[in-house]
Amino acid sequence: MGLRRSSRSLLRLAAIFAATSFSACKPSAPSEPQPAARPTVSPRVQRASAYRPPLEESVRRIAEAYARQRAEDDAAAPGAPADPRRLDVGGIASVDIVAVRFDSKWVVAAVERDRVTLGLAGAERIHQLREDEQRALNAVEMARVIGALLYFPYPVWDGALWSETGLTTGIIGRTTGATPMLTPKPQGGRDLTFSFFIPEGSSGAGDHLAHIRVTDSRMLIDMAPNPERR
Numbered sequence: 001m002g003l004r005r006s007s008r009s010l011l012r013l014a015a016i017f018a019a020t021s022f023s024a025c026k027p028s029a030p031s032e033p034q035p036a037a038r039p040t041v042s043p044r045v046q047r048a049s050a051y052r053p054p055l056e057e058s059v060r061r062i063a064e065a066y067a068r069q070r071a072e073d074d075a076a077a078p079g080a081p082a083d084p085r086r087l088d089v090g091g092i093a094s095v096d097i098v099a100v101r102f103d104s105k106w107v108v109a110a111v112e113r114d115r116v117t118l119g120l121a122g123a124e125r126i127h128q129l130r131e132d133e134q135r136a137l138n139a140v141e142m143a144r145v146i147g148a149l150l151y152f153p154y155p156v157w158d159g160a161l162w163s164e165t166g167l168t169t170g171i172i173g174r175t176t177g178a179t180p181m182l183t184p185k186p187q188g189g190r191d192l193t194f195s196f197f198i199p200e201g202s203s204g205a206g207d208h209l210a211h212i213r214v215t216d217s218r219m220l221i222d223m224a225p226n227p228e229r230r
Contacts, residue, residue, distance in 0.1 A: 048093075048112075048113075051094045052096055059081050059084045062116055063080075063102075066100075078103065078105075079102050080102075081100045082102075083101045084101075086098055087152070089126075090110075090126040094129075096110075097109075097122075097126075107119070110126055119149055120149060120150045123146045140158050142212075142214075143158060143192065146220065150222070152165060154197060155171050155196065156196045159179035177195030178209055180192065189213055190214045191211065193209055195208065209224070
């Protein structure tokens with residue numbers, strides 16, 4: 001009797017041992033694949049690299065862009081470019097600001113690696129790039145940029161000095177003008193006003209007040225266009 005109980009106990013222990021060994025040897029179920037961690041994106045705005053090509057290259061590209069514009073306007077082809085000069089405005093290293101004379105008309109453009117933007121549209125481009133870099137133009141800087149791109153070679157008053165274009169002498173002794181101001185509008189946007197001067201002997205000679213609308217969508221609109229000024 002005691003032997004029979006002992007045998008049963010041994011059999012029970014053997015069964016438990018076998019079940020435990022099988023469980024230990026059984027391969028575990030594969031785990032769910034974990035999604036790969038996404039790379040961290042830096043929120044900082046990266047500025048484009050500096051762009052200062054040979055002056056001749058900027059002049060050639062401006063001449064091509066100006067010729068296309070004239071063709072689109074059904075105007076005569078422009079004369080050969082002359083008297084090119086770089087203008088130090090805007091503070092954007094990736095934009096080359098160049099003034100070129102075609103016959104009696106000056107054209108100023110913002111030249112980038114992938115585009116050429118003429119006149120007020122070029123000033124608008126600089127305005128947008130500065131905002132993208134979180135370095136918005138203040139009223140004085142905007143007056144200098146628009147003055148260069150839209151009114152060159154006429155000098156612009158920045159609140160303390162007239163800009164020196166190297167082409168006009170009619171501002172000698174003049175020490176006043178309308179200080180650049182950006183005025184918010186109830187309907188949205190802002191109005192920029194500043195003075196520029198056309199010397200005697202030029203069409204539209206005298207003091208002028210520039211009036212540029214700066215929209216909330218970052219456009220620049222000339223609110224006081226006058227063909228005599230150009």
